[in-house]
Amino acid sequence: MAKKLKIKIPPIPKVSIRRAAHPDQVKQTLGQSPGTLIYTGKKTDGKVSVEVFSYNEKSIEEKAGPNIGACKDIIQDGNVNWVNINGLHQIKTINEIGEEFNLHPLLLEDVLNVDQRPKYEEFDKFLFFTIKMFHQTEEHGISYEHVSFALGKGIIISFQEKPEDLFNVIRDRLRNSIGKMRQKQTDYLFYRLIDTIVDHYYFVLDSFAEKIEQLEDEVMENPSTQTLQKLQGIRKELIYLRRSVYPLRESINSLMKNESPLMRKETERYFSDVYDHTIHVIESLDTYRELLSGIMDLYMNSVSNKMNEIMKVLTIMSTIFIPLTFIAGIYGMNFEYIPELGYHWGYAAVWILMILIAIIMLLLFKRKKWL
Amino acid sequence: MAKKLKIKIPPIPKVSIRRAAHPDQVKQTLGQSPGTLIYTGKKTDGKVSVEVFSYNEKSIEEKAGPNIGACKDIIQDGNVNWVNINGLHQIKTINEIGEEFNLHPLLLEDVLNVDQRPKYEEFDKFLFFTIKMFHQTEEHGISYEHVSFALGKGIIISFQEKPEDLFNVIRDRLRNSIGKMRQKQTDYLFYRLIDTIVDHYYFVLDSFAEKIEQLEDEVMENPSTQTLQKLQGIRKELIYLRRSVYPLRESINSLMKNESPLMRKETERYFSDVYDHTIHVIESLDTYRELLSGIMDLYMNSVSNKMNEIMKVLTIMSTIFIPLTFIAGIYGMNFEYIPELGYHWGYAAVWILMILIAIIMLLLFKRKKWL
């Protein structure tokens, strides 16, 4: 039917059960004033880059640079301005942005805490929204990324952990004025960015479906200890995914219920669509969990069956040969007077007796359906 | 007692854990404007057909054609008009209908997304309702279909995925003016259509009951690995069914609570009846799940019992013959001086000894209730 996506089960991200990439990062946060900026993700050497889009229905400008200073000049009142930051590991860059746009320190703290669960919060002049971005990479399995959005008047600032992202479709549509995006306001762009992220959840779901189906086949055909470890691996990833997506339901819900003028009534219907998708994703994850527990049962059963088969072979061999060996033992005794030993047909008779016993045994096993 | 419906356990529909029939369909939706129409179900060659009924208490007109243009002329103000579309795979046809009746793009998007969970939504001039239609086919087991309804003033538009449907009873009653339907308004027809779909859930429930009872018998009489795989299969189908029916509770509930003039007060009582049935179906599905887990226990136990039986046979044979073989071994030794060997009755005495040992063993096993 459908062409199968070939997906390797990726290593379980360590981040799933640790707060920060490095314990020292946790230590640093202790006793700090709230709003002290500490990046809790993996430190990489990659540069942090900032790009700015400023557009209205008629024109679009675009500029990128290593920091906000280099490209803030194209931001223009009356336009929709989208500031996108790739990379969170240089606190200085983030700080500059915070100062430039007057972002609350607690907001920046959540931007940098990659372990922050999805949440929605209203600040004075900004709506703040964090979400997890998954994308399925060919080599490393699922890549998890912490993405935050600050929606202000005429401006939207997005913070991403890593350079590669899912927003190229959005960029192309903006540049080439495809669809209605250029005619719409900031809140619509905000919706489209979140929608793109949530849409990609389906890719990840599909790769899970794929993996689970492969596992099920493996369990039915040739289960091994590796199978179980894969199962446990998928289970762990599922737990992590669920944890990342579950709070989203609540946060999108409160986003929809907010009364801020930054979100217009008409955009709400679009977010209700995203809400719908989120629930669908959560339900799918729950379904997968149930499926996995079914596969676990199948696996356990296949282990039991293997045991049974081994035992059956042992029992059949033993119960056939034990009586025969006993008979051979009888006539191997050295009594002076064992009449059968003198008979000319004794040996042949013993063979016949033995073969008869074996046949009877086999018939009994057949009746017990062991053969 | 009851005549049994013979039902084969159908293959689990792949759609249950994939979003779309083909991954490309998912890809297409990424970054698209909301309301971009993409059909996510299986593409078939079948024609899309449109049929229109327009009736009042006194007269009824009926026309069908390949698209809405061919039959929209009989739609008449003041009448109850029912537009039924069979087949969703030709987006053009759906688009025409959307334009004809001024349907919201998001509404059409949900009509085409066969993976959409049941929901109720109010649009400006239409109430929108989606539901899953199951019907039990002889050859392919349960057939799942995504059905949507748009209820407007004097008009109801129904969208079905496949040509065969469950609405022939309704059509006959309309044509022959059986019952009160012809005297009632659009919202009553709407109720009757949904009621018919929910009533058919009971058929599917019955086929599940049937399958579960067969499985239980199989587990008690002759369990095999196939039994477990069937059990897992039913479990998967149950999960899918539950997922399809569960959101219905909520959506019928909000349908009942709506304040739109399109739904009259008196029709509400009828929908409360449908609501009741939905809850009954959900409770039944939950019951089935519990029954399945009971059957799982029975199965696991039967596997254990088989093992025990095998072990018992092995143990009985071994423990009887091991001492006997040992005695035979004793008198097979070649010591020059073994007094017993010289006795005339030695051989017979050994036989008697062996038989005695065997009898004692058997009595011991009897006391342990192994025989």
Added chain:
Amino acid sequence: MAKKLKIKIPPIPKVSIRRAAHPDQVKQTLGQSPGTLIYTGKKTDGKVSVEVFSYNEKSIEEKAGPNIGACKDIIQDGNVNWVNINGLHQIKTINEIGEEFNLHPLLLEDVLNVDQRPKYEEFDKFLFFTIKMFHQTEEHGISYEHVSFALGKGIIISFQEKPEDLFNVIRDRLRNSIGKMRQKQTDYLFYRLIDTIVDHYYFVLDSFAEKIEQLEDEVMENPSTQTLQKLQGIRKELIYLRRSVYPLRESINSLMKNESPLMRKETERYFSDVYDHTIHVIESLDTYRELLSGIMDLYMNSVSNKMNEIMKVLTIMSTIFIPLTFIAGIYGMNFEYIPELGYHWGYAAVWILMILIAIIMLLLFKRKKWL
């Protein structure tokens, strides 16, 4: 302590997982107008009988007949009138009653649908209430019956599925003016009828307690595959019972909260008592479920223990005799030069050696607590 009620575990009622006694009955309901009367229970040959009581504090009249026409003449305004129908399988009789008292078609539909879950509904002139009646019969185990009540002004109509019922206590008290019933209004009689049904739930609970205790003893003393099947049987019955009683909580609750003049404030306290009992029954059922799962554990453990015991016997026998047989084998070899064979005490020495080995083995097993 308490005298034990002897109760056989009855066959699980098929009705528990089927909607109707016969699939054709389901088919009949498809596409029918709501309120079309179809009886979904078992068809029996028994006659339907109608009885009417009409009483006030001073006098009581009583009349019975095959239909309502035969006995409706004693119904009197100002009295409490109780119309009781035994048997639902003759739709004509039910229809006549519906017409006589002006009952809503949907009400009658629920009266006839024996699979209807307990519910409370308000109609124009009647309060409608359905409940499941269980009674413990000597021969067939628990008998399940669908009972409905319609409470109107000065009248209460009760519909029962089968002739035998639990209301004789009520009849006697009415006839002989025992207690306060004759001085009270219709809603009090209504309460007493429902109270009687709920009180009987305790009988059924007691029989479950009894069965569960028997099962527990059986599992501890002499578990067999039959034990597990009984356990599964009780579990199924418990599921059915719970499904029948659980919605009662909600329906009594809404009955208590209703604002109809048909239920007076003072009767509410009595219903709050019934509500209390219902919760107690539900809690007991949940407790039983937990107990059953504990018994399941005991059973599983006893199966494991049996296996262990079998293995132990096998192992003890084998490990004692295997070395002895080996020694016998050694001296059964035909080497020309085996010095021990020539010794006069060789044979005796071998016996001593063997006995020593056996004793050492037994001591080892003792230390491992296998003996």
Added chain:
Amino acid sequence: MAKKLKIKIPPIPKVSIRRAAHPDQVKQTLGQSPGTLIYTGKKTDGKVSVEVFSYNEKSIEEKAGPNIGACKDIIQDGNVNWVNINGLHQIKTINEIGEEFNLHPLLLEDVLNVDQRPKYEEFDKFLFFTIKMFHQTEEHGISYEHVSFALGKGIIISFQEKPEDLFNVIRDRLRNSIGKMRQKQTDYLFYRLIDTIVDHYYFVLDSFAEKIEQLEDEVMENPSTQTLQKLQGIRKELIYLRRSVYPLRESINSLMKNESPLMRKETERYFSDVYDHTIHVIESLDTYRELLSGIMDLYMNSVSNKMNEIMKVLTIMSTIFIPLTFIAGIYGMNFEYIPELGYHWGYAAVWILMILIAIIMLLLFKRKKWL
């Protein structure tokens, strides 16, 4: 660390899964008017005794007798009056009290129904509260008692099932005017009585903690089938305890929320303390349940391990001796031409071969970590 309380695991009280001590008691209640007094506990021969305390800040009077008539004369308006009844089995005595103080029949019914779940109810002039009293006895394990309170203006009536009680501390403090009790009102005494009962729950919790710890040790050191039966026993008691305590949360909560003048605002804070304790007890019971399921796992594992150990012994013995016995068998054959038999060192060589094989086997087992 802490001195251990030695506690035997008591027999599970039958009352836990039966409604009444005797089925006839259930039968009696059927069809009875509400408020008909039937005692559902165990009938004992012990006398019912009534004691009355009447006190104010300055003075205290105390009188006891076989019924209320004998001691009601000291009850005095303006004082705090405490009437305590020990023993519920003489309905006459209870009835007299009901008449004396004008108690509602439904209130008395709940006093006598020892299976009544904890509840709070407001009557015209009395607040009614039932609770379960546990106390840890040396001989019989936990003793369960049904205790009820009726709080009226200036009077509190307490009903206990058995003579021994937990209220002696209260009596002493009243007599000797210790603490503030003598200065406070009826509602404070009410609080102190309930507080005393709830405080004793902690004793029972401690004995559970003790038993569970003993069980855990037993499972780790020397598990047997008795261990599992003890575990099941504790589980059953826990279920019963939970059922008794769980509804208390709700009933204390509604007691606190009541608006009756019988409970003063300032006493509420004290009850909020009791509420806190109740939640703590419930949480502990839940924790114990989780601990028990952990112990269950340990037990199951120890059974598996035992099996493994038995199998290992069998396998080691068998696999070492089977090849050796085979070799002995070879040289026990009677072929005329077996060259090895003629060699002078043949016998010694065979021994060496055998010992080598045994050593190799043992090394293999060592590598597999079976030794």
Added chain:
Amino acid sequence: MAKKLKIKIPPIPKVSIRRAAHPDQVKQTLGQSPGTLIYTGKKTDGKVSVEVFSYNEKSIEEKAGPNIGACKDIIQDGNVNWVNINGLHQIKTINEIGEEFNLHPLLLEDVLNVDQRPKYEEFDKFLFFTIKMFHQTEEHGISYEHVSFALGKGIIISFQEKPEDLFNVIRDRLRNSIGKMRQKQTDYLFYRLIDTIVDHYYFVLDSFAEKIEQLEDEVMENPSTQTLQKLQGIRKELIYLRRSVYPLRESINSLMKNESPLMRKETERYFSDVYDHTIHVIESLDTYRELLSGIMDLYMNSVSNKMNEIMKVLTIMSTIFIPLTFIAGIYGMNFEYIPELGYHWGYAAVWILMILIAIIMLLLFKRKKWL
């Protein structure tokens, strides 16, 4: 990746399932007036010490002593005053503090009851808040401590069980006027103290993550009974931790919702941050529980696999040698006429036959994938 913290699994704190360190402590509380002060923790010999900080933006004073009298003189109106008590075992000291600051007896009771679950309560002039403080010690694993706070006008009193604490960071920042703390009010200090405690939960979480990962490795590489006991140990600690943290969610929530002037609006946002962290901790604990149950499955499976392997070895050895030994037995019989015995190549032929049988067996096992 991250440097690993080496953490030994500490002994499960007994306090987790006992109310008090010593049963006598429970006994003492029975029948006592509410507010009678009884310390339920472990008695230690350590001194109780009191320290006072009094600061404003410009200056800070600090004094410590054995009781409140020795250092209360620096408390100053208009300043933020922080009174910190280390050690709860000397009731006299606590009592003095209660008198000095006019604390409610019930508040002090909760301060001393180390088993008190986290709660928030409003008293006349104080807000009361208890929380559990965990800190990871090198030697003893996790150390649990009961900490309480009373927040009054211009004063905050903190009660700690043990001398060592987590507040040194706070002290340093106060002394050196780092950050904004010195410019803020009492409620901000209150927030910082609680925040510090909750931040340390992450350390404990990390040590759990570490232990769980170690366990998972151990289960995959070399599972033993010890592994299971460790698993059970972690599970117990997790249960205790969860019980300590879970009620925190509710109590911080009611703290945030309080309307007391002691908490200013602007501090609320900070507490909402703490609330967020608490939920994150609870979610992590739930995740750990799921992970542990996955590890349990892995363990159980590894036990089964070991069994299978043992059985396989036994079966292979037995089934190969049993037929061979039988053949040797045949030619060990003493029949006078066994033709094969006379053949010159008989012995060699038998060897060849045996080797053939062995090879065939091995090939069969290979096909079954047992080798």
